[in-house]
Amino acid sequence: MNGGHKLWLEQIHKLRKSMETLKSTDNNNIIEHFFTQAMDYEFENESIAFKAVLKELLSAAVLYNSATTPSESAAFILKQIIKHSFPKFKLSDIRNYAVFNMYKRSGVTVDTYFERFSSPPGNVRQNRVYSQIAHGHAVCNAADTSKLAELLTYMQFLKRVFVVKKMLTEPEISVLPSQLDWVGAMMTSCLKETSLSMLIWVLFIDTYNYGLV
Numbered sequence: 001m002n003g004g005h006k007l008w009l010e011q012i013h014k015l016r017k018s019m020e021t022l023k024s025t026d027n028n029n030i031i032e033h034f035f036t037q038a039m040d041y042e043f044e045n046e047s048i049a050f051k052a053v054l055k056e057l058l059s060a061a062v063l064y065n066s067a068t069t070p071s072e073s074a075a076f077i078l079k080q081i082i083k084h085s086f087p088k089f090k091l092s093d094i095r096n097y098a099v100f101n102m103y104k105r106s107g108v109t110v111d112t113y114f115e116r117f118s119s120p121p122g123n124v125r126q127n128r129v130y131s132q133i134a135h136g137h138a139v140c141n142a143a144d145t146s147k148l149a150e151l152l153t154y155m156q157f158l159k160r161v162f163v164v165k166k167m168l169t170e171p172e173i174s175v176l177p178s179q180l181d182w183v184g185a186m187m188t189s190c191l192k193e194t195s196l197s198m199l200i201w202v203l204f205i206d207t208y209n210y211g212l213v
Contacts, residue, residue, distance in 0.1 A: 004185050005177035011038075012167055012180075019168070031168070032062045035161060042182055050150065057081055057154060061161045070166075070179075071202075074158030075209035078151070086151055086207050087144035090136045091116065094203045095196070097149050098187055105184025114196040121201065126208055130201070155206040156183045178202075 015034050019027050035058050043051055057077055066073040095114060102108045116134040120127040140148055163179050177189035190199040 005181045005189070008180045012164055015164075016168060016171065028062050031165070032058060035062070035164075039157070053081070053150075053154065054157060057158055058161065061158050062165075066162065069209075070159040070162035071155070071206050072209050073162045074155050075206065077158055078154055078210060082151070082154070086210060087140055087147050089144070089148055089207075090133050090139050091130075091200055091204065092136065092138040093140045093145065093148060094152075094200050094207070096138055096145070097152055098196070098199055098203060101149070101153070101184050102188050102191070105182065106188050108184070108188045110188075110191060110196065114200060117197060117201065122205070126205065129208055130204055133204075151210070152203060152206060153183060155210070156186060159206075160186070 011034070015030070018034075019030050022030060036055070039051070039054055039058065043054065060081060061073070061077050064073065064077055066076070068076070095112060099110055099112050102110060117130070120130045122130065160180060160183075163175055167173060167175065167180075176193060178186050178193050180186070181189055187199055190202060
């Protein structure tokens with residue numbers, strides 16, 4: 001995708017101006033229209049069913065006021081709409097999702113090797129769950145791989161919605177490209193900012209938050 005992080009920042013500035021100018025229009029409608037246009041561009045080659053779910057998730061996310069992290073907020077919305085669990089997976093399955101999507105959506109090829117954290121950066125419960133799935137080959141079959149990919153992509157989409165909503169209420173906050181860009185580019189930016197291991201951790205936390213909602 002062209003433009004990336006800088007384009008998103010520019011468009012959010014325009015979105016804020018529109019909300020200030022269009023006093024008679026509900027801000028939620030303006031925000032939803034903004035994301036619908038971006039969604040139609042980013043996911044134009046996805047299935048009609050996939051995009052229909054995205055629209056439903058978007059409508060719910062725009063109306064949801066949350067003080068939690070973007071990942072926790074995204075997990076809450078996803079659980080309300082989807083109503084089914086992630087398939088059983090290993091970190092290798094998450095790695096495969098990340099590597100495939102960085103190539104599919106950004107044309108970036110990366111080394112698939114990553115270090116498992118011996119001392120993960122989360123709390124006790126998060127670290128315990130992480131350690132339980134850290135080792136071993138990918139276990140998802142074709143159907144589970146597709147399901148895992150859809151759920152994780154929905155989460156990335158929703159997290160970005162909540163990041164933008166926070167930016168609209170707190171104009172001075174700074175966001176990284178790994179938080180605000182097209183989905184594939186957010187992952188490649190996380191890779192550049194940190195490492196593949198940390199990207200996999202971030203995606204793991206998304207699944208963890210979803211499972212605990």
